[in-house]
Amino acid sequence: MTTLKATGIVVEYNPFHNGHLHHARQAKNITGADVVIAVMSGNFLQRGEPAFIDKWARTKAALANGVDIVFELPYAFATATAPIFAKGAIQLLDAAQCSAFCFGSEDGEIGPLERSLQLIQQTGTSYEQTVKEAVSRGLSYPKALNEAYIAATKSSAIEGTLADLSKPNNILGFHYMESALAIQSTMTATTIPRIVAQYHEDAIIGNQIASATGIRKSFFELNTLAAVTDFIPHITREVLLDWQSTQQSFGHWASFYPQLRFTILREGPERLRTIADITEGIENLLYRAAATHETFEGFMSEVKSKRYTWTRIQRMLTHIFTGFTSAMRRNMTSPSYLRLLGMTQAGRLYLNEHKKRLKLPVISKAAAFSNPSLTFDIHASDMYALGISNGTSRCHIGADYDTHPIIIK
Numbered sequence: 001m002t003t004l005k006a007t008g009i010v011v012e013y014n015p016f017h018n019g020h021l022h023h024a025r026q027a028k029n030i031t032g033a034d035v036v037i038a039v040m041s042g043n044f045l046q047r048g049e050p051a052f053i054d055k056w057a058r059t060k061a062a063l064a065n066g067v068d069i070v071f072e073l074p075y076a077f078a079t080a081t082a083p084i085f086a087k088g089a090i091q092l093l094d095a096a097q098c099s100a101f102c103f104g105s106e107d108g109e110i111g112p113l114e115r116s117l118q119l120i121q122q123t124g125t126s127y128e129q130t131v132k133e134a135v136s137r138g139l140s141y142p143k144a145l146n147e148a149y150i151a152a153t154k155s156s157a158i159e160g161t162l163a164d165l166s167k168p169n170n171i172l173g174f175h176y177m178e179s180a181l182a183i184q185s186t187m188t189a190t191t192i193p194r195i196v197a198q199y200h201e202d203a204i205i206g207n208q209i210a211s212a213t214g215i216r217k218s219f220f221e222l223n224t225l226a227a228v229t230d231f232i233p234h235i236t237r238e239v240l241l242d243w244q245s246t247q248q249s250f251g252h253w254a255s256f257y258p259q260l261r262f263t264i265l266r267e268g269p270e271r272l273r274t275i276a277d278i279t280e281g282i283e284n285l286l287y288r289a290a291a292t293h294e295t296f297e298g299f300m301s302e303v304k305s306k307r308y309t310w311t312r313i314q315r316m317l318t319h320i321f322t323g324f325t326s327a328m329r330r331n332m333t334s335p336s337y338l339r340l341l342g343m344t345q346a347g348r349l350y351l352n353e354h355k356k357r358l359k360l361p362v363i364s365k366a367a368a369f370s371n372p373s374l375t376f377d378i379h380a381s382d383m384y385a386l387g388i389s390n391g392t393s394r395c396h397i398g399a400d401y402d403t404h405p406i407i408i409k
Contacts, residue, residue, distance in 0.1 A: 004350045007033035008093030008101040008187070010073075010086075010176065012041045014052050014216070016061035016236045019104075019195065019209045024066035026192045027102035035068035035350045037096050039089045040341065041078035042377055043251075043384035044322065046085050048314025050251035050384055052216055053243045056403055059342040063408040064235040068347035070406075071096065072339040074373045075380045076332035079318050081141060086175035091183060092335050095359035100188040103176055106167040108193025113170065116149070116163040117177050123152045140309045142171070169194055220252060248389045253314070256387040257296035260321050264290040267320070276319040276329045282308065286316070321387070322380045332373050338362045339374065342406030366400045 007027050013020060028036050040062070042055045051058065059070045077088025093101050107113065120127055127148050134144035149165045156162070163170050177189045195209060210218075210231040218227045225240055232240070249255045264272065264286055272283035285303055293299040303313050318324075338360050343351065351362065363369045366378055378400040389395035 004034040006035045006037050006098045007031040008037045008098035010089040011038045013058045014212045017232045021065050031100040035346050037069045038067045039071050039073050039092045041073050044079050044318050047311045048318045052251050057239050061236045061239045063342050068344045070341040075377050082175045087179045090179035094185040097354050102190045103173045104194040105169045105173045105191045110191050112161045112163040115158050138307050254296045261290045274325050276324050276326050277316045322383050340364045340405045344408045364405050
């Protein structure tokens with residue numbers, strides 16, 4: 001009997017667009033895989049924001065567009081910095097017995113990233129020390145990483161082009177590869193070039209591919225799905241229309257802010273200090289900004305600075321909103337299960353064939369597995385439902401208990 005082969009991808013699908021469709025197809029083609037396994041963030045994302053639509057709706061779009069299995073990346077990793085995000089995702093893909101993983105990158109070639117990884121490995125502790133010194137001078141963590149990397153390249157004896165680690169997708173790809181090396185994974189790293197739209201670019205009329213950021217921006221500016229139809233597959237449009245007809249809103253900090261503001265003011269600076277990523281006295285600034293500003297935009301204008309990037313602040317706010325503490329993070333250092341959100345028939349065959357070789361248990365029923373990370377994922381989903389519904393009767397608390405994995409026949 002032929003063993004089915006899987007390639008892995010790490011995704012958010014916020015929402016699933018034509019570029020994601022290209023990625024899923026290319027990942028399968030260039031690795032010769034039978035199935036594509038996606039590790040997907042849940043209802044809160046890596047840049048510290050609520051998902052445009054929930055994980056179940058995004059799973060439907062993925063399974064209808066070339067993905068065969070969707071596993072959820074637990075909250076502790078999905079909302080973390082790039083190294084921790086990558087660590088969690090790669091460990092899950094490795095546990096799922098993927099033979100390769102594929103990511104989009106600005107460089108579009110694996111060679112420069114391999115050489116950059118080799119360079120960092122050779123620098124040892126000096127690289128980390130340079131990062132710490134840069135952060136202590138007030139640089140954001142991403143800028144500190146890039147400064148340390150540039151310093152390392154100046155003394156490099158490695159021949160060949162190195163990756164540009166100032167680019168967001170190159171950075172994530174580098175950390176995927178670094179994480180795979182750390183656990184001695186046998187997965188082969190592959191990459192494809194990011195096409196047409198870059199990570200933060202606005203959606204441009206006439207193009208068929210736009211970034212998820214550009215798609216969301218276009219929607220919220222014009223408040224109509226017609227503004228983004230050209231950039232998304234037909235099934236995504238159907239999923240978004242269904243969401244629009246049944247939900248109070250699409251995920252956006254502006255609509256979550258009233259509840260976030262209430263939480264900040266209720267908790268106060270002393271309790272805010274216990275929340276993950278809250279450091280250096282910023283809890284006092286967050287409290288003052290919440291007390292002063294009635295809108296999310298006004299709040300962020302007061303809090304954002306050169307030291308605290310928009311993304312870093314949003315991660316803090318996500319943890320405040322969900323109640324994720326520093327102590328919780330310390331106890332969630334590695335994924336301990338594969339949370340199944342959905343699969344195709346090909347995905348079902350793969351899991352049946354590989355079930356004895358998987359490195360972590362597959363969880364299809366939330367109530368059947370007791371684990372602090374899963375418990376918090378369920379809690380985060382409930383908090384997301386509360387934010388989406390603005391506390392109305394449409395709020396679906398407990399959805400993770402009564403929603404079964406989606407199966408596409």
